[in-house]
Amino acid sequence: MTSIAEKTVLDRADSLCRARGVRLTAQRRRVLAILCASARPLGAYEILDAMREGSRALAPPTVYRALDFLLEQGLVHKLESLHAFVGCNHPEHPHSSQFLICNSCGEVTELEDEAIARSLGSAASMSGFQPQRRVVEVIGTCAGCAQKGR
Amino acid sequence: MTSIAEKTVLDRADSLCRARGVRLTAQRRRVLAILCASARPLGAYEILDAMREGSRALAPPTVYRALDFLLEQGLVHKLESLHAFVGCNHPEHPHSSQFLICNSCGEVTELEDEAIARSLGSAASMSGFQPQRRVVEVIGTCAGCAQKGR
DNA sequence: GTACGAGACGTTATATTGTATCCAACGGCT
DNA sequence: AGCCGTTGGATACAATATAACGTCTCGTAC
Ligand SMILES: [Zn+2]
Ligand SMILES: [Zn+2]
Ligand SMILES: [Zn+2]
Ligand SMILES: [Zn+2]
Numbered sequence: 001m002t003s004i005a006e007k008t009v010l011d012r013a014d015s016l017c018r019a020r021g022v023r024l025t026a027q028r029r030r031v032l033a034i035l036c037a038s039a040r041p042l043g044a045y046e047i048l049d050a051m052r053e054g055s056r057a058l059a060p061p062t063v064y065r066a067l068d069f070l071l072e073q074g075l076v077h078k079l080e081s082l083h084a085f086v087g088c089n090h091p092e093h094p095h096s097s098q099f100l101i102c103n104s105c106g107e108v109t110e111l112e113d114e115a116i117a118r119s120l121g122s123a124a125s126m127s128g129f130q131p132q133r134r135v136v137e138v139i140g141t142c143a144g145c146a147q148k149g150r
Numbered sequence: 151m152t153s154i155a156e157k158t159v160l161d162r163a164d165s166l167c168r169a170r171g172v173r174l175t176a177q178r179r180r181v182l183a184i185l186c187a188s189a190r191p192l193g194a195y196e197i198l199d200a201m202r203e204g205s206r207a208l209a210p211p212t213v214y215r216a217l218d219f220l221l222e223q224g225l226v227h228k229l230e231s232l233h234a235f236v237g238c239n240h241p242e243h244p245h246s247s248q249f250l251i252c253n254s255c256g257e258v259t260e261l262e263d264e265a266i267a268r269s270l271g272s273a274a275s276m277s278g279f280q281p282q283r284r285v286v287e288v289i290g291t292c293a294g295c296a297q298k299g300r
Numbered sequence: 301g302t303a304c305g306a307g308a309c310g311t312t313a314t315a316t317t318g319t320a321t322c323c324a325a326c327g328g329c330t
Numbered sequence: 331a332g333c334c335g336t337t338g339g340a341t342a343c344a345a346t347a348t349a350a351c352g353t354c355t356c357g358t359a360c
Binding site for chain 1: 250263272273274279280281283284285286289
Binding site: 173193194195210211214233 | 345346347348349356
């Protein structure tokens with residue numbers, strides 16, 4: 001089930017972490033692999049279930065610790081409205097992206113839209129607000145489902 | 151503890167619901183009052199605690215049902231990144247707003263920024279995505295805390 | 301007035317998501 | 331070997347949210 005694309009993502013994650021002097025350990029790599037192999041965002045306990053397959057029993061903190069690391073390194077993102085996580089498509093440079101979440105098929109698209117970033121930034125600076133983290137999630141119907149649905 | 155401003159919010163909520171043919175019952179009104187009286191967003195269980203004061207014991211579903219109603223009517227908003235709720239300042243017309251959340255003092259500012267709405271809309275339509283709900287939350291430091299902090 | 305039905309609410313139990321804590325194992329360093 | 335910071339295992343628990351079911355209330359029809 002490991003496609004070429006997923007493999008490159010993992011390889012790129014390896015180089016990134018080496019370059020940053022942080023350790024992409026086996027557990028962390030495994031969580032990232034599971035997320036990248038999934039077409040949909042996964043909850044922490046879904047990841048936990050996936051990790052348990054064929055191996056010993058693991059507990060929630062194991063997954064949450066790996067996720068914390070991957071989030072810090074920008075290798076995965078958390079979807080607040082779903083309490084779920086997705087692998088990042090372009091973790092090379094730090095970024096704050098936006099997500100289109102289809103509530104019909106569950107597909108998630110990560111955008112990196114400059115116009116959105118600019119308008120958010122200017123709204124914040126007009127209020128004298130200093131942004132640290134941005135949560136932008138649009139829930140709705142993706143193009144495919146809109147066509148099928150009606 | 152009920153200021154004039156909070157009173158008018160409740161009165162406006164009353165008229166709105168009457169006009170829409172939905173019932174702003176005592177429980178729902180109480181939850182709205184608690185949220186409007188708070189300077190900060192409140193979690194569902196904080197609201198529950200506030201409702202328990204001086205009255206009989208209540209259970210979580212009571213609060214969550216009231217919140218569901220108030221969310222549907224646009225009288226309150228949910229802050230996904232905080233798992234908390236705030237009263238809306240201008241519930242008269244349906245709107246999708248944005249939130250500036252200070253992680254130092256907890257203050258939350260509700261914006262209704264046209265530029266953000268437009269950029270979100272155009273990004274979505276470029277993907278053929280039909281938005282239903284928008285979650286836009288910027289976490290950072292508010293003007294006041296930025297000044298005090300350094 | 302009485303019967304009915306839909307919506308609102310009380311109550312119990314449970315599901316889901318996320319942490320605190322403590323200790324053991326590992327890895328690089330001297 | 332001995333030290334020390336990081337990682338991970340394990341248990342227990344906290345916080346958030348919902349399922350399920352019965353009861354009550356209120357407006358409407360008869
Ligand atoms: Zn990304
Ligand atoms: Zn879809
Ligand atoms: Zn609002
Ligand atoms: Zn502040």
